[in-house]
Amino acid sequence: MFFRNLTLFRFSPAVAEDLSRLDEALGEHRLRPCGPLELFTKGFVPPIGRGEEAALTHAVKHCTWVSVGGEDKLLPAAVVNDELYRRVQKIAEEEGRKVGGRERKRMKEDLLNELLPRAFVRSSRMSAYVDRQHGWLVLDTSSRKSAENALTQMREALGSFPAVPLAPEEGPRVLMTDWLANGTLPAGLTLGDEVELRDPGSNTGAIARCRRQDLESEEIKEHLRNGKQVFQLGLVFDDRISFVLGEDLVLRKLKLLDVVTDELADSAPDAAAELDARFALFTLELERLLGKLEEWFGLPRPKDA
Incomplete structure (x- = not known):
């Protein structure tokens, strides 16, 4: 489970005290499977073990390990656009008319609703831990966007989690x-x-x-x-x-x-x-x-x- 990349945030002692309820807070934000018409879902998964009974946090002394999971539907834009083009061409050939912008948009929405339930699902997870004693949030990613997304998930679960990016005094x-x-x-x-x-x-x-x-x-x-x-x-x-x-x-x-x-x-x-x-x-x-x-x-x- 050793992290390969570290993106870091800091938080205050008062925030550290609030993290004592982390396990309870995450329970209401457990990852659920993608619905038929959903592009993705995000939530927390057990860092150790699997299943509904497994804990969503794992603590060793003052460090608590969590894992943010996700499910994403794999539906490439090129696939959607190619199928939309074929349907537009079919209308032009069979009905002898052009498809307008509004109709094209409606056709694309219908096509997404048709294809999404059959799309493959890709699962992902990102490990992180909080060091309550020293005020560190450590995320296993080098992507600022991915780190911010995970931090957003924690803020939604806790209601508030004012962890801030590093502000070095030395350049x-x-x-x-x-x-x-x-x-x-x-x-x-x-x-x-x-x-x-x-x-x-x-x-x-x-x-x-x-x-x-x-x-x-x-x-x-x-x-x-x-x-x-x-x-x-x-x-x-x-x-x-x-x-x-x-x-x-x-x-x-x-x-x-x-x-x-x-x-x-x-x-x-x-x-x-x-x-x-x-x-x-x-x-x-x-x-x-x-x-x-x-x-x-x-x-x-x-x-x-």
Whole structure:
């Protein structure tokens, strides 16, 4: 269950207290199957286990794991438009008349109602957890839109959930550029083997993406001397977690290294117990990393009103 990407939000201590009712609140917003004429449904699914009896939250100490699920009907616009075109052409040939805009719109609505019940359904889920002690909402996605959609689902379930995007006091792009150019990385942080450098002067400026690259090489230094800045940087924290940090403070390609995963016991009695152990280990490791991100970039926790 280890997350691969992290989009982060913060919330205040008062909001953390309100999250004690999370399990009860989510119960009324459980994912239901798509109806015959619905394009999609959203709701919460059990993070561990399946079925109506499975809990919608899973807590280990001060961290609570939730999972936002969805069902989407697969009905490509090209399929609908092709079938609509054939029907319009048939009317023109058999009745000798053109189909007007209003009639075409009605025909398209009828066609959707006809095709939707037979469309395939694609299921999806996104894991997330809340750290009530430190005020973090952590979502397993690098997409801001997907993260906002999941946050909307939580707000609808709770009635209110004022989690806010990160507001760094230190500019991530400037700070990461300094780390790479001058080797001034904080203690415990080392360079990985991936970087994205851009000319910040314009949206059409030159971009250099390097992977499996020595980031201390002369090639990288030349890009920096030419004025490029770091937009994404591969990093390793305490030789335990590797990730690519973006200037948007999204962590991508997150991976717990072998020294961490080797700490997992091999004697879990079942799959649920193994997931529980993995979640406990994962949140413990992230607690240390997120604390350092807060320190490095100045990421204040919102205060209570």
